[in-house]
Structures are given as C-alpha cells and as structure tokens.
Amino acid sequence: MQSEFGWIDWPKSFCYSFLMLDIKELSVSFGNFQAVKDVGFSLKRGETLGLLGESGSGKSTVALAIMRLISYPGKIISGKILLDGADLIKLGGEEMRKIRGAKISMIFQDPFSSLNPVFTVGEQIAEAFRYHQGLNRVEAWERSIEMLGTVQIRNPSARIHNYPHQFSGGMRQRVMIAMALACNPEFLIADEPTTALDVTVQAEILKLIADLQNKFKLGVLFITHNFAIIKQICDRVVVMRKGQVMEEGATLEVLNNSRNAYTKNLIESVKVLAGE
Ligand SMILES: Nc1ncnc2c1ncn2[C@@H]1O[C@H](COP(=O)(O)OP(=O)(O)OP(=O)(O)O)[C@@H](O)[C@H]1O
Ligand SMILES: [Mg+2]
Incomplete structure (x- = not known):
C-alpha cells in the first residue's frame, strides 16, 4: 500500500x-x-x-x-x-x-486422485501456470521449478520430471499446494491436506x-x-x-x-x- x-x-x-x-x-x-x-x-x-x-x-x-x-x-x-x-x-x-x-483455489482431500498419473508433476504445475496466468511454455516451466522449490522439494529441476507415483505422500501433497499456488489465489481452501501423512x-x-x-x-x-x-x-x-x-x-x-x-x-x- x-x-x-x-x-x-x-x-x-x-x-x-x-x-x-x-x-x-x-x-x-x-x-x-x-x-x-x-x-x-x-x-x-x-x-x-x-x-x-x-x-x-x-x-x-x-x-x-x-x-x-x-x-x-x-x-x-x-x-x-x-x-x-x-x-x-x-x-x-x-x-x-x-x-x-485467479481468486480461489483448493487443495483436495486426496492428492492421489487429484494428480494425473500419466503426466509428470512438472507438466501438471506448468499447465496451471499456463492456464491461469497465461504464461508461455518456457516461462511456465521455469516458474514450476521455482514453485517446487518454494514448497521445499529438494533438487526441483530434476524432480520436476518425475511422475506422481515416484513421489512420497508428503511430496505429492506439496505438489498439490504448488498447483494451488500457481493460480496465484487470494483464497486457499485446504481440505484435510495432512490427514494421510505421518506427524x-x-x-x-x-x-x-x-x-x-x-x-x-x-x-x-x-x-x-x-x-x-x-x-x-x-x-x-x-x-x-x-x-x-x-x-x-x-x-x-x-x-x-x-x-x-x-x-x-x-x-x-x-x-x-x-x-x-
Ligand atoms: N457425491 C455425493 N453423493 C451423495 N452423497 C454425498 C456426496 N458427497 C457427499 N455426500 C454426503 O454428504 C454428507 C457430507 O459429506 P462431506 O464429504 O461433506 O463430509 P465431511 O465433513 O467432509 O467428512 P470427512 O471428514 O469424512 O471428509 C455425507 O453424509 C456424505 O455421505
Ligand atoms: Mg471431507
């Protein structure tokens, strides 16, 4: 302000x-x-x-x-x-x-059913950037790597090529958070995002x-x-x-x-x- x-x-x-x-x-x-x-x-x-x-x-x-x-x-x-x-x-x-x-996004209760198993995590986060923020392929890919880092996935430029089943439950949950944030929302709905995870x-x-x-x-x-x-x-x-x-x-x-x-x-x- x-x-x-x-x-x-x-x-x-x-x-x-x-x-x-x-x-x-x-x-x-x-x-x-x-x-x-x-x-x-x-x-x-x-x-x-x-x-x-x-x-x-x-x-x-x-x-x-x-x-x-x-x-x-x-x-x-x-x-x-x-x-x-x-x-x-x-x-x-x-x-x-x-x-x-643009305004509201949601982290769903079950990350496995919300991530598509046939696309890499990078493709899925990049799609969110392209669709919601209108970025081109290269920009969307770069922002996706950055966002994986933001949600604390180590070595994001390598892990971005993985498929959801190659991630742990906690990591999949982080990918869901990354996808929700890629929309740059004002409101975030998190539906039991941690229930399936250990303490x-x-x-x-x-x-x-x-x-x-x-x-x-x-x-x-x-x-x-x-x-x-x-x-x-x-x-x-x-x-x-x-x-x-x-x-x-x-x-x-x-x-x-x-x-x-x-x-x-x-x-x-x-x-x-x-x-x-
Ligand atoms: N697609 C659906 N078809 C029929 N009934 C449904 C559907 N989705 C939810 N319900 C019913 O609506 C009620 C509320 O369900 P909801 O999933 O909102 O509960 P919840 O508070 O999120 O529970 P939980 O803590 O187990 O996730 C339940 O009785 C459920 O059976
Ligand atoms: Mg519920």
Missing part, C-alpha cells in the same frame, strides 16, 4: 480487511439428502479460518460448493457465496473458471502453508477434524455437525470456553483419545 511516506508494511488485517468471502444460508442436497443446511460464515484475506466437525458433517461439501464443483446428483439449493460482494452461485461456467484460477511430515506441511500464507497474504479455509491443527494455525473456527454450523468464534475462545454442548463433547472426546 502506497502513501506519502512511501511503501508501508501495514498490518495484514488492515490491508486486506476489505477482501471477503462471505457465505450466507448455503444449502446443498444430494437427491433427497440435505448435506448442508443454512450454513453461513465469512473469511477475510490474510485470515485463517478452521472448519471443524466430525466425518460426514458437510465440510468438503461446503468447500466444493464454494468452488462450484458440486456434481450431479448434488445441487446448491439456496444461499449466497459472495466474493467481494459478487455472488459466485450466479456466475456462468466460464466466469467461474476464471474465479477458480512429522504433517507438521512440515502445516508450517509450509502458514509460511506461504504469510508470504502471499492468503485467506485460508482449513478443513480438519484435528483440534491441535486448529489451535496451531487458525485465527477463528467454525464447528459443523450434520450439515449445520454449531458454533463460530475466535479459536481459543471456542476451544477453551465453548458454551455449545456439541463442541464441548467433541473436545472432551478428543482429550480422552489423546489421554489428556
């Missing part, structure tokens, strides 16, 4: 407070089954919001609805998904493809997302059922159950002082499992 004093490093909360993803009364059904009911929450650029809830509570469905990737028989039946005031639900396919590239790799990936968020000032919607992760990286948290929002608030407030019976039970059951 420029002022008469030159370039000033304003606090990120001030700089980006006007960029907002605002979800209002969102409902999604799969045939007769309503998976998401009147869900609402908002996310500012530069902020990390945790979306927490038991398996099947509708977290991924909310994420896919934001991306407008709910496929048949699923359908968004009502609500608004406002990005800087414009309703994504009303956009046509082509307009939405542009938003998906040390999990910690590395979390740190990487936090560092990249800081560097690129991303708004991050982080989906998980892991309280420790929420505590570590999220400013605020939304708790879902059976397709509905149970509670929303500042992370420590919700985790330490929740007045919601469901959240309290969820926290207690995790403490019992963890032997706390």
Whole structure:
C-alpha cells in the first residue's frame, strides 16, 4: 500500500480487511439428502479460518460448493457465496473458471486422485501456470521449478520430471499446494491436506502453508477434524455437525470456553483419545 511516506508494511488485517468471502444460508442436497443446511460464515484475506466437525458433517461439501464443483446428483439449493460482494452461485461456467484460477483455489482431500498419473508433476504445475496466468511454455516451466522449490522439494529441476507415483505422500501433497499456488489465489481452501501423512511430515506441511500464507497474504479455509491443527494455525473456527454450523468464534475462545454442548463433547472426546 502506497502513501506519502512511501511503501508501508501495514498490518495484514488492515490491508486486506476489505477482501471477503462471505457465505450466507448455503444449502446443498444430494437427491433427497440435505448435506448442508443454512450454513453461513465469512473469511477475510490474510485470515485463517478452521472448519471443524466430525466425518460426514458437510465440510468438503461446503468447500466444493464454494468452488462450484458440486456434481450431479448434488445441487446448491439456496444461499449466497459472495466474493467481494459478487455472488459466485450466479456466475456462468466460464466466469467461474476464471474465479477458480485467479481468486480461489483448493487443495483436495486426496492428492492421489487429484494428480494425473500419466503426466509428470512438472507438466501438471506448468499447465496451471499456463492456464491461469497465461504464461508461455518456457516461462511456465521455469516458474514450476521455482514453485517446487518454494514448497521445499529438494533438487526441483530434476524432480520436476518425475511422475506422481515416484513421489512420497508428503511430496505429492506439496505438489498439490504448488498447483494451488500457481493460480496465484487470494483464497486457499485446504481440505484435510495432512490427514494421510505421518506427524512429522504433517507438521512440515502445516508450517509450509502458514509460511506461504504469510508470504502471499492468503485467506485460508482449513478443513480438519484435528483440534491441535486448529489451535496451531487458525485465527477463528467454525464447528459443523450434520450439515449445520454449531458454533463460530475466535479459536481459543471456542476451544477453551465453548458454551455449545456439541463442541464441548467433541473436545472432551478428543482429550480422552489423546489421554489428556
Ligand atoms: N457425491 C455425493 N453423493 C451423495 N452423497 C454425498 C456426496 N458427497 C457427499 N455426500 C454426503 O454428504 C454428507 C457430507 O459429506 P462431506 O464429504 O461433506 O463430509 P465431511 O465433513 O467432509 O467428512 P470427512 O471428514 O469424512 O471428509 C455425507 O453424509 C456424505 O455421505
Ligand atoms: Mg471431507
């Protein structure tokens, strides 16, 4: 941000407070089954919001609805998904493809099913650069090597020629992050990006997302059922159950002082499992 004093490093909360993803009364059904009911929450650029809830509570469905990737028989039946005031639900396919590239991108729950096994990781990251940022082949390739380095793959100029099966689970997850960032998004949705990984790799990936968020000032919607992760990286948290929002608030407030019976039970059951 420029002022008469030159370039000033304003606090990120001030700089980006006007960029907002605002979800209002969102409902999604799969045939007769309503998976998401009147869900609402908002996310500012530069902020990390945790979306927490038991398996099947509708977290991924909310994420896919934001991306407008709910496929048949699923359908968004009502609500608004406002990005800087414009309703994504009303956009046509082509307009939405542009938003998906330039404004919002997503790291999917399962990296193996999201990476194409017949293309090298380099070809897949480069494709994201070419499609979303309009780079030519040479530029896209150079940026892909750089991006593999950014997500801390060692020796990126050699590893870029590998196929997904030649990478470990943690490395594939990093490739997914690299592809999501190649779109240069303002908002990143991370759907359980660390569940399949062991604890040390999990910690590395979390740190990487936090560092990249800081560097690129991303708004991050982080989906998980892991309280420790929420505590570590999220400013605020939304708790879902059976397709509905149970509670929303500042992370420590919700985790330490929740007045919601469901959240309290969820926290207690995790403490019992963890032997706390
Ligand atoms: N394509 C689909 N067809 C039918 N039902 C679906 C489909 N996708 C999701 N559902 C249903 O919607 C509900 C919410 O699923 P969703 O995947 O959003 O849960 P989740 O909170 O992400 O769970 P998890 O933590 O296990 O990933 C579930 O009951 C699920 O069975
Ligand atoms: Mg899910």
